[in-house]
Amino acid sequence: MAYFDAASAAPLHPVARQALLASLDEGWADPARLYREGRRARLLLDAAREAAAEAVGCRADELVFTPSGTRAVHSGVAGALAGRRRVGSHLIVSAVEHSSVLHAAEAHEAGGGTVTRVPVDRTGAVDPAAYARTLRGDTALACLQSANHEVGTEQPVAEVAGACREAGVPLLVDAAQSLAWGKVPGDWSLLAASAHKWGGPSGVGLLVVRKGVRFAPQGPGDERESGRAPGFENLPAIVAAAASLRAVRAEAEAEAVRLRELAERIRARVPALVPDVEVVGDPVRRLPGVVTFSCLYVDGETLLHELDRAGFSVSSGSSCTSSTLTPSHVLKAMGVLSEGNVRVSLPPGTPAEDVERFLEVLPGTVAAVREKLGAPAAAEAAPRTGGDLVVDAIGRRCPVPVIELAKVIGDVPVGGTVRVLSDDEAARLDIPAWCEMRGQEYVGEEEAEKGTAYLVRRIS
Amino acid sequence: MAYFDAASAAPLHPVARQALLASLDEGWADPARLYREGRRARLLLDAAREAAAEAVGCRADELVFTPSGTRAVHSGVAGALAGRRRVGSHLIVSAVEHSSVLHAAEAHEAGGGTVTRVPVDRTGAVDPAAYARTLRGDTALACLQSANHEVGTEQPVAEVAGACREAGVPLLVDAAQSLAWGKVPGDWSLLAASAHKWGGPSGVGLLVVRKGVRFAPQGPGDERESGRAPGFENLPAIVAAAASLRAVRAEAEAEAVRLRELAERIRARVPALVPDVEVVGDPVRRLPGVVTFSCLYVDGETLLHELDRAGFSVSSGSSCTSSTLTPSHVLKAMGVLSEGNVRVSLPPGTPAEDVERFLEVLPGTVAAVREKLGAPAAAEAAPRTGGDLVVDAIGRRCPVPVIELAKVIGDVPVGGTVRVLSDDEAARLDIPAWCEMRGQEYVGEEEAEKGTAYLVRRIS
Known part of the structure; x- marks a missing residue:
């Protein structure tokens, strides 16, 4: 069994487990109380805050613990927006933020921002x-993430923070994916993170608000966590979160080098082993251990299922693995292929053998899924016939529209067109991506009687 | 050492600890994922939801897990109010709700409700x-709590739920203090609770919304927990919470009888052992294990400190133990004495010997605190002098104004008055309470040049 989905949730670090156990006995009481159990809990909470602040690179009184990274983002965005209400209600986010940031942005829009x-x-x-x-x-x-959760690309946080500082606008950094690896560079104003992404327990997030940043907590509050995170502190988990952050940081430099090598191996080998694959994300400025690629003519859900059967747990941004019917907003914003999408995110400690085994298993698995779907073979030479063609893929889900397109493109002459009718949202992303990969011309889309018509011109 | 503050946080139940440990290994992955670690996490989450729902007496799809009882209350109040926005924006709460409910009410008022x-x-x-x-x-x-957290009094939830149902108004019950002991009776619509109050871990609350109740979650959401509690599920803690709720329920009937006897012993003995004490709360309709009393002429902070030194961890609603300078809103709403307030809340399993030892230690501890403050002895016969008197206690904190009043009341003739000048908020509650305990007449208060003048007429 190999778990390759650390970007979703990392398995508990041994130090986290140890700290959690110890503080179950020492840290269950209310840290606001004056008796000894309360004082002991307060000491644990204060020490955890100091340790986390040191790892973040902020003052302890700038950092509060929240119930999750998502709640840290929601509270951070809402509090910072309210704190600067007099300035205006304009919010900037990147198109590839984590859904927690995008949901906060939608809530802001719904409220008139x-x-x-x-x-x-x-x-x-x-x-x-x-x-x-x-x-x-x-x-x-x-708002800007420190690194993208789906494709591993690092964002130019320091440069953006500089520009924001110059404009007098606070920058909130979602550091969920990168905090395990090091401090966020640059002169940012707010920061959010999530313990279960670095091997800490679930139930703990961090929200940092630099001194001097105007901040007005929203919703009902209480006296806990500087009024920024109401509710009884999740103390044993907080202690475990801080201890494990310190522990993963101690191992980060060496482990990053090792995981980078393994990930680079996947990035380099997958396109050689599997035909019709697009590896996505920045090749250099990226998180250690994260590799994302998409496989033409593959149904992401079936692929994930088959990889799971083969003993590999990976994630996907394909629409056919999610309940939403739309492909990942990240892949969409990048304009890359979404079908057959696979994200491999290696947890610290991943043995090289597991990666080798993955590379052995992947080609056969992809080939089997493609065969089942009747995908065209990579080097298939189709007989050329005359005229333009229409492919009716209405009612068919990803990756079928692209498969049908690929099957017939050889049937039109160079300069001829294929019109693909589809009502699958993924086609909007995947047909242009296929054209780019195949060197064909994507002409554009237009409304059809049913669904949308995507027009492709054969040019090679 | 005896920990007598279960109403704040109960020590972790052995079953909670066991379940937490087991699910640290089995339940760290994302339950929304399709691979085996995710499916395993999903199974644990579903089973925990079933178990918690059974204990509450609701359907599993009516119950979501939140990061704390406070968050359950905040989300429940906001969602229910928004769901019935068309009906109006009137909210009803009792005056003695937990601060989480009162804070939600204040937020509602701030928003125009x-x-x-x-x-x-x-x-x-x-x-x-x-x-x-x-x-x-x-x-x-x-909104109505099932039982009060400071004095243990049970509320007539079933009757109020009936009246609300008749009026077509949903009732939200804060069941934080009572859920360990049994289901909440009556036809309520929403329910909130907190795991660390029943011996579960911190970091878990419950929010139940009955089918058919209009509910519109507020703030940014995500697809987790039916859209009612965003953020990665705190799964190991959720599993531990559900397992321990089931476990405490199995022990509840027998343990309630035992704790009631111990609590009744404290209720009966304290007034006999300690002079000038008021035991508060309903004598019969009350939580097992909770006893609250207030001691005249005692500084609550010093008393708690001395009890802590003697090995007893208890809580207090006195203003002199809190940072707010006002006495507990519960004692205030009840109109009872707040000075020297002590809440004893026995956790399940409290040995009878600990209670006996507390009863041995308490009289000497109270007497020592009183002596240090120069309080009048219980049976002190002061020489009677003529005319009315003024006591200037400006700048003196609770319990000094009452002590000074008690010292001079014997100096005025029957029918004469003492005018106590005080700028301590606790005096407003404690001077009338003292009059009631002492059989003197509380005439009323009026604004004075500095602070407030409280007028007391000697009638015995």
């Missing part, structure tokens, strides 16, 4: 200059 | 008929 979503390039990164140009006089808050 | 706070009698209970009379055509939600 305005939101700018900064696009990303094909690697998934924002352009700092383009980001800076969205800063306005009425911008209350800007 | 109206709130009625239903008063309680001297035992701390609401009158169901009086509660029912506050129901209006524009009432969106009513």
Whole structure:
């Protein structure tokens, strides 16, 4: 069994487990109480805050513990926006933020605020200059992740933080994916993170608000956690979170080198082993251990299922593995192929053998899924016939529309077109991505009687 | 060492500890994922939900896990109010709710809503008929705790739920203090509870919303927990919470009888052992294991400190143990003495010897605190002098104003008055309470040049 989904949740670090056990006995009482059990709990809480603040690179009184990274983001965004209400209600986010940031942005819009979503390039990164140009006089808050959770691309946080500082706008950094590996660079104002992403327990997030940042906590509050995170402190988990952050940091430098090598091996080998694959994300500025690729003509759900049967737990941004019917907003914003998408995120300690075994298993698994779906063979030479063609893929889900397109493209002459009718949202992303991979021309889409027509011109 | 503050947080139940340990290994993955670690986590989550729902007496799909009881209350109140926005924005709460409910009510008021706070009698209970009379055509939600957290008094939940049902208004029950002991009776609509109150871990609350109750979750959400509790599920703690609720319930009937006997012993013995004590709360309709009393002429902070030194961890609603400078809103609403307030809440399993030892230690501890403060001896016969008197206690904190009053009341003739000048908020509650305990007449208060003047007439 190999668990390759550390970007969702990392298995509990041994230090986290140990600290959790110890503090179950020492840290269950209310840290607000004056008797000895309460004082002991308070000491544990204070020590955990000091340790976490040191790892983040902030003052202890700037950091509060929240019930999750998501709650840290929600509270951070809401509090920072409210704190600068007089300035305006403009919020900036990148298009590839974690859903917690995007949900907070939607809630802000629903409440009458305005939101700018900064696009990303094909690697998934924002352009700092383009980001800076969205800063306005009425911008209350800007948000940027330290690194992307689906494709591993690092964002230019320090540059964006500099631009924000110059404009007098606070920058909130969602550091969920990167905090295990090091401090977030640059002059940011707020930071959110999540313990279960670094091998800490679930139930703990961090929210840091730098001194001097205007912040007005929203919703009912209480006296706990500086009024920024109401409810009884989840103390044993907080202690475990802080202890494990310190522990993973001690191992981070060496482990990052090792995981980078393993991930690089996957990045390099997968396109050689599996035909019709697009490896996505920045090749250099990226998280250690995260590799994402998409396989043409593959149903992501079936692929994940088959990989699971073969003993590999991975994740996917394909629409056919989610309940939403739309492909991951990250892949969409990058404009890359979403079908057959696989994210491998290696937890610290992953043995090299597991990665080798994955590379052995993957080609056969993808081939089997493709065969079942009747996908065209990679080098298939189809007989050429004359005229334009229409492929009716209405009612068929990803990856069928692309498979049907690939099957017939050889049937039209160079210069001829294929019109693919589809009502699957993934087609909007995957047909242009297929054209780019195949060197065909994507002409555009238009409304059809049923669904949408995607027009492709054969040019090779 | 005896920990007598179970109403704040109960020590972890052995079953909770065991379940937590087991699910640290089995339940750290994302239950939304399709691979085996995810499916295993999903099974644990589903089983925990079933177990908790059975203990509450609701359907599993009516119950979600929140990060704390406080968050359950905040989300429940906000969601229920928003769900019935068209009906109106009137909210009813009792005056003695937990601060989480009162904070939610304040937030509602700040947002333009109206709130009625239903008063309680001297035992701390609401009158169901009086509660029912506050129901209006524009009432969106009513809240009532199942039992009070400071004095242990059970509320007439079933009667109030009946009245609410008749009026078509949903009732939210804060069951934090009672869920360990049994299901909440009556036809309520929403329920909130907190695991660390029943011996479960911190970091877990319950929010139940009955089918058919209009509910619109507020703030940014996600797909987890039916959209009612965003953020990664705190799974090991959730499993431990459900397992321990089942375990404490299995022991509840026998343990309730035992704790009731111990608590009754304290209720009966304290007034006999310690002079000038008021035992508060309903003598019969009450939680097992909770006893609250107030000691005249005692500084609550010093008393708690001395009891802690003697090995007893108890809580207090006195202003002199809190940072707020006002006495507990519960004691205030009840109109009972707040000075020298002590809440004893026995955790399940408390040995009878610990209670005996507490009863041995208490009289000497109270006497020592009183002596240090120069309190009048219980049977002190002061020489009678003529005329009215003024006691200037400006700048002196609780319990000094009452001590000074008691010292001079014998100096005025029957029919004469003592005018106590005080700027301590606790005096407003404690001087009338002293008059009631001492059989003197409390005439009233009036504004003075500095602080407030409290007028007391000697009638015995």
